Amino acid sequence: xxxxLIIGAGPAGLAAAAAAREGGARVVLLDSAEDxxxxxxxxxxxxxxxxxxxxxxxxxSTFRSLRERLEGDELCEIVTWAHVWAIEDRNIHVLVGExxxxxxxxxxYNAAAVVMATGAYDRTLPIPGWxxxxxxxxxxxxxxxxxxxxxxxxRVVVGGAGPFLLPVAESLVVAGSTVVGVYEASHARRLxxxxxxxxxxxxRTASKVTEMLGYVSNxxxxxxxxxxxxxxxxxxxxxxxxxxxxxxxxxxxxPIAGTQKTIDVDAVCLGHGFTPRLELPIAAGCRVNARRFIxxxxxxxxxxxxxxxxxxITGIGGVDLALAEGAIAGHVAAGGAASDMQMxxxxxxxxxxxxxxxxxxxxxxxxxxxxxxxTDETIICRCEEVSFGRLNSVAEASQATGLRSLKLLTRAxxxxxxxxxxxxxxxxxxxxxVPGGRLIDGVxxxxxxxxxPIRLGELAQELxxxxxxxxxxxx
Amino acid sequence: MGTYxxxxxxxxxxxxxxxxxxxxxxxxxxxxxLGQTLAGVMLGSDIMAWRNTSFGDQPRGLFCGIxxxxxxLVVVNGQRDVRACQRRxxxxxxxxxxxxxxxxxxxxxxxxxx
Amino acid sequence: xxxxxxxxxxxxxxxxxARTLSRRxxxxxxxxxxxxxxxxxxxxxxxxxxxxxxxGAELELAQHxxxxxxxxxxxxxxEIGRDFPSVEFERKGGIVAALDAQQxxxxxxxxxxxxxxxxxxxxxxxxxxxxxxxxxxxxxxxGVYYPEDAQVQPTIAAEAFLASARAAGTRVLVNTVVTxxxxxxxxxxxGVVTSSGNLAADDVVVAAGPWxxxxxxxxxxxxxxxxxxxxxxxxxxxxxxxxxxxxxxDYVGAVGSDNHDLQTSTxxxxxxxxxxxxxxxxQNVGFDSGLDVAALRKIAAxxxxxxxxxxxxxxxxxxxxxxxxxxxHVPVIGPDPAVPGLWYAAGHEGAGIGLAPATAEMxxxxxxxxxxxxxxxxxxPGRAPLADSLARTT
Ligand SMILES: Cc1cc2nc3c(=O)[nH]c(=O)nc-3n(C[C@H](O)[C@H](O)[C@H](O)COP(=O)(O)OP(=O)(O)OC[C@H]3O[C@@H](n4cnc5c(N)ncnc54)[C@H](O)[C@@H]3O)c2cc1C
Ligand SMILES: Cc1cc2nc3c(=O)[nH]c(=O)nc-3n(C[C@H](O)[C@H](O)[C@H](O)COP(=O)(O)OP(=O)(O)OC[C@H]3O[C@@H](n4cnc5c(N)ncnc54)[C@H](O)[C@@H]3O)c2cc1C
Ligand code: FES
Numbered sequence: 015x016x017x018x019l020i021i022g023a024g025p026a027g028l029a030a031a032a033a034a035r036e037g038g039a040r041v042v043l044l045d046s047a048e049d050x051x052x053x054x055x056x057x058x059x060x061x062x063x064x065x066x067x068x069x070x071x072x073x074x075s076t077f078r079s080l081r082e083r084l085e086g087d088e089l090c091e092i093v094t095w096a097h098v099w100a101i102e103d104r105n106i107h108v109l110v111g112e113x114x115x116x117x118x119x120x121x122x123y124n125a126a127a128v129v130m131a132t133g134a135y136d137r138t139l140p141i142p143g144w145x146x147x148x149x150x151x152x153x154x155x156x157x158x159x160x161x162x163x164x165x166x167x168x169r170v171v172v173g174g175a176g177p178f179l180l181p182v183a184e185s186l187v188v189a190g191s192t193v194v195g196v197y198e199a200s201h202a203r204r205l206x207x208x209x210x211x212x213x214x215x216x217x218r219t220a221s222k223v224t225e226m227l228g229y230v231s232n233x234x235x236x237x238x239x240x241x242x243x244x245x246x247x248x249x250x251x252x253x254x255x256x257x258x259x260x261x262x263x264x265x266x267x268x269p270i271a272g273t274q275k276t277i278d279v280d281a282v283c284l285g286h287g288f289t290p291r292l293e294l295p296i297a298a299g300c301r302v303n304a305r306r307f308i309x310x311x312x313x314x315x316x317x318x319x320x321x322x323x324x325x326x327i328t329g330i331g332g333v334d335l336a337l338a339e340g341a342i343a344g345h346v347a348a349g350g351a352a353s354d355m356q357m358x359x360x361x362x363x364x365x366x367x368x369x370x371x372x373x374x375x376x377x378x379x380x381x382x383x384x385x386x387x388x389t390d391e392t393i394i395c396r397c398e399e400v401s402f403g404r405l406n407s408v409a410e411a412s413q414a415t416g417l418r419s420l421k422l423l424t425r426a427x428x429x430x431x432x433x434x435x436x437x438x439x440x441x442x443x444x445x446x447x448v449p450g451g452r453l454i455d456g457v458x459x460x461x462x463x464x465x466x467p468i469r470l471g472e473l474a475q476e477l478x479x480x481x482x483x484x485x486x487x488x489x
Numbered sequence: 490m491g492t493y494x495x496x497x498x499x500x501x502x503x504x505x506x507x508x509x510x511x512x513x514x515x516x517x518x519x520x521x522x523l524g525q526t527l528a529g530v531m532l533g534s535d536i537m538a539w540r541n542t543s544f545g546d547q548p549r550g551l552f553c554g555i556x557x558x559x560x561x562l563v564v565v566n567g568q569r570d571v572r573a574c575q576r577r578x579x580x581x582x583x584x585x586x587x588x589x590x591x592x593x594x595x596x597x598x599x600x601x602x603x
Numbered sequence: 604x605x606x607x608x609x610x611x612x613x614x615x616x617x618x619x620x621a622r623t624l625s626r627r628x629x630x631x632x633x634x635x636x637x638x639x640x641x642x643x644x645x646x647x648x649x650x651x652x653x654x655x656x657x658x659g660a661e662l663e664l665a666q667h668x669x670x671x672x673x674x675x676x677x678x679x680x681x682e683i684g685r686d687f688p689s690v691e692f693e694r695k696g697g698i699v700a701a702l703d704a705q706q707x708x709x710x711x712x713x714x715x716x717x718x719x720x721x722x723x724x725x726x727x728x729x730x731x732x733x734x735x736x737x738x739x740x741x742x743x744x745x746g747v748y749y750p751e752d753a754q755v756q757p758t759i760a761a762e763a764f765l766a767s768a769r770a771a772g773t774r775v776l777v778n779t780v781v782t783x784x785x786x787x788x789x790x791x792x793x794g795v796v797t798s799s800g801n802l803a804a805d806d807v808v809v810a811a812g813p814w815x816x817x818x819x820x821x822x823x824x825x826x827x828x829x830x831x832x833x834x835x836x837x838x839x840x841x842x843x844x845x846x847x848x849x850x851x852x853d854y855v856g857a858v859g860s861d862n863h864d865l866q867t868s869t870x871x872x873x874x875x876x877x878x879x880x881x882x883x884x885x886q887n888v889g890f891d892s893g894l895d896v897a898a899l900r901k902i903a904a905x906x907x908x909x910x911x912x913x914x915x916x917x918x919x920x921x922x923x924x925x926x927x928x929x930x931x932h933v934p935v936i937g938p939d940p941a942v943p944g945l946w947y948a949a950g951h952e953g954a955g956i957g958l959a960p961a962t963a964e965m966x967x968x969x970x971x972x973x974x975x976x977x978x979x980x981x982x983x984p985g986r987a988p989l990a991d992s993l994a995r996t997t
Contacts, residue, residue: 059524061507061524062504062522063504064500064502064503064505065502065503065505066501066503069502100896102896113556113576114571114572114575114576115568116568135557146548147537147548147549150554151552151553153553153554154552154554154555157574158532161529162494162525162529162532163495163500163502164492164529165492165493165494166492166532167490167491168491168493190495190499254538254548397559398544398876399544399547408687408688412765413766413769414639414640415639416639416640418641418645418758419758419761422640422645422759423688423758423762428876429559430562430570430839430840432920434557435557435558454637463922464918464920467570467918468917469914469915469917469918470838470903470915470916470917470918471903471914471915473836473918474903474906474914543840543877569841569917570916588842
């Protein structure tokens with residue numbers, strides 16, 4: 015029997031697992047989290063049951079039925095706390111155990127078909143003061159609300175771009191916080207233009223639209239002031255957030271002089287879009303397209319034979335697209351084809367939600383002049399505390415044109431997060447010094463051969479226990 | 490002001506009673522609920538910073554909340570480099586703060602390449 | 604003006620040569636297929652070692668280069684300004700630790716010979732070694748202390764040489780691949796053909812690192828230099844617990860070895876930023892840059908044997924590079940024996956950072972018809988051992 019190995023148990027990975035099982039394959043589903051669900055269905059742990067947990071979620075019943083279907087299936091092995099730390103050709107190296115633990119169980123999987131569904135995380139642009147405690151990514155605030163019932167503050171500002179700011183604000187209000195404002199960088203005209211020029215497309219993506227409009231029109235709507243064409247351009251506080259500066263920005267996101275307004279808050283949530291988690295597909299050799307997502311064909315195949323990709327790593331499109339892509343990827347990985355009858359509904363949904371995703375991108379894409387809100391002192395690389403001024407002075411002094419050398423000259427992106435937070439911003443800011451506007455060495459900050467830290471003692475371990483050998487062969 | 494755990498009595502999701510656990514944070518006893526992460530327990534008590542940076546000595550706590558940014562590192566029962574937002578808290582856990590100072594900016598750029 | 608030179612390759616060797624040649628009055632253009640310091644020179648460590656070299660020509664060159672390095676840091680700063688990041692020259696000293704009686708004996712013999720060649724090599728009992736490096740394993744049997752061993756940050760050093768060269772008039776062309784020779788009416792080499800046009804010059808220097816053999820061939824010369832892959836590990840930041848460079852005693856064995864299988868020898872050092880670098884492996888597998896977990900495991904296993912506290916430290920990154928190695932493991936510096944106007948500065952294996960200043964000086968002396976500070980014959984491209992090995996491989 016064919017084995018399909020799936021990395022990531024978010025909406026895309028869960029849908030892939032269910033489809034691969036329908037298609038008759040055995041499934042191994044790996045996720046580094048303690049439970050399945052991914053970012054969208056992040057939920058309370060089993061030790062904290064709540065009768066109405068579904069209030070925190072959309073599509074909760076879809077999740078419940080997917081999970082029950084897979085958990086009750088002995089040919090679907092779900093391995094949580096499974097940290098994939100390296101991929102070497104077709105060998106998938108995994109440590110199973112507590113996050114950042116020691117002496118975790120080392121395994122190597124090698125399956126004929128692999129589905130990558132590692133999702134995305136918030137892209138947060140550097141802002142003066144963004145390193146203060148009390149500044150959170152929008153997704154982080156959401157994760158705390160859904161997974162911990164923690165509210166990030168009493169008076170909160172949400173800033174950035176994209177429809178995802180709304181569910182974050184909603185969660186905060188439901189948790190009892192006052193959302194002082196949601197500041198969307200895009201201008202109202204651009205939003206209206208994109209959202210309504212082709213109303214028929216919107217109608218077809220009805221569930222997404224209701225969900226999204228739901229956030230602005232439900233019972234909390236009147237408690238969330240939503241302002242467009244504005245951005246959080248500075249954050250102040252002694253050793254935690256005390257206030258934010260919000261400015262009007264032009265279409266390129268450059269702040270407009272004289273429009274600054276200071277607002278007292280105790281927390282700020284920022285999200286300027288999403289960055290796909292590409293290190294594993296890149297390690298497997300999958301080609302990345304010009305938009306910096308994993309390239310897939312109609313069958314969700316990547317450029318590497320036997321390796322499929324689904325969900326946010328192929329393009330930011332939200333839960334419905336992730337589910338459709340996941341189902342197709344799992345089905346094809348098990349031996350089917352996207353053109354098969356039973357995939358019809360998924361194909362249709364995939365097409366619709368891709369159009370929808372393209373609209374989001376065109377409405378909320380990052381403006382090219384965001385760096386105008388930076389000062390010389392603004393921290394760009396949080397791990398290594400490299401400032402904007404330092405990046406610029408080293409780039410000028412060295413006239414270096416490659417990312418590899420510039421990272422080592424400045425230390426930007428060399429810290430323990432491996433450039434996950436600052437990488438793309440650093441590339442952009444340094445590229446501005448190079449004729450042509452971009453670094454020439456083709457080195458990508460998305461490449462991280464060691465995908466998650468591993469203890470030296472775990473690396474030093476000899477892999478000769480029988481349990482390991484048995485897993486090695488999941489073909 | 491700051492972070493807080495939503496009180497069960499007023500939470501619309503109607504939580505059932507959960508088990509209280511106690512951990513030690515830099516020598517101070519802090520209560521949380523079984524199933525929370527270390528970050529969740531600390532934020533629930535309005536502890537928002539638990540690390541100081543190596544160059545600038547600046548306070549840091551949780552940023553991304555999903556294991557991406559590594560801002561939330563703590564020392565747990567003597568073990569360094571543990572992401573507080575990922576590790577489940579267990580009663581009796583001893584949390585210490587990473588204190589790596591001082592690394593002087595003057596000579597702080599060495600290291601091989603990436 | 605004393606003539607014009609094209610240097611192929613803007614790694615640390617090409618950059619150091621460009622600096623010296625342009626400061627000696629030549630008209631220099633340096634060409635790189637990619638970005639500056641984007642290949643081997645930003646994929647390794649920056650150890651400036653005498654400890655790993657037995658008596659011979661390479662040791663002499665290394666000793667001379669170390670002398671040059673000692674005054675380079677302040678000189679470079681005056682040439683390129685204080686805004687440029689420091690090259691972080693540090694005379695840290697190295698400790699080689701033996702893990703059993705047999706290793707101790709071999710190490711002692713090696714150190715004796717080095718002492719006769721003028722290396723400061725001080726024998727340490729196990730206790731003395733552990734006094735200097737408290738985290739060394741209690742299992743070590745003895746050690747040798749090399750106070751002369753030093754380090755720089757290799758990428759910054761390469762870029763600093765290049766910035767200094769630029770300040771002295773060198774033209775830097777990046778993103779430009781050298782694809783062939785430019786031949787004049789007399790049939791003589793008169794420059795290079797590149798992906799962005801022809802470049803004329805009196806002389807051409809191949810400093811193309813592990814690709815030097817290929818580039819030599821493209822230009823009509825013969826040079827037997829190829830890649831030898833190596834991996835390194837980087838840990839997360841931690842309070843300083845390692846104070847010198849620390850090596851195990853098999854280090855010496857691997858450098859000169861012809862074995863094509865995976866070999867590792869341990870080099871552990873903490874960096875000023877608080878991370879620990881752990882090296883390294885050696886493998887002859889061509890230009891395959893793929894991850895090799897077996898190599899990483901082997902490096903890790905040896906490192907924890909030497910310094911057990913490392914067991915719980917986190918590895919955050921691994922990287923690999925290709926050491927440019929000549930068949931007889933000695934760098935190649937000088938003119939091609941058959942093609943007038945074609946020069947080499949290549950094949951520095953795992954020591955190119957350390958040897959860069961002396962290499963540049965030797966090349967300049969040879970090109971300007973002066974007599975070099977260190978005898979150049981052992982490094983000559985036409986030397987017998989290289990020709991022999993060539994004959995064997997072809
Ligand atoms: C913090 C956060 C909160 C979000 N909340 C919402 C929301 O409330 N509403 C909304 O519309 N959208 C939300 N989104 C957007 C969300 O990304 C998508 O809607 C959806 O979750 C994407 O599904 P996916 O399956 O592609 O990826 P994810 O749901 O991100 O699933 C990817 C899974 O891969 C696993 N993984 C990644 N790398 C590894 C590895 N090396 N080893 C093992 N496992 C790994 C992760 O643990 C994760 O569970 C959120 C995004 C983020 C980052
Ligand atoms: C893991 C590892 C650890 C190491 N540790 C040390 C150490 O501790 N100490 C030490 O001294 N050394 C060390 N080294 C060795 C050192 O890094 C090298 O000897 C040195 O970097 C070689 O420099 P280079 O300028 O010759 O080559 P490179 O830096 O590779 O430069 C060659 C340049 O030539 C260019 N090029 C190639 N072909 C063409 C073409 N056709 N046209 C134009 N340009 C071209 C390339 O793009 C490249 O930029 C280590 C190496 C490795 C891999
Ligand atoms: S807060 Fe980002 S990793 Fe924990």
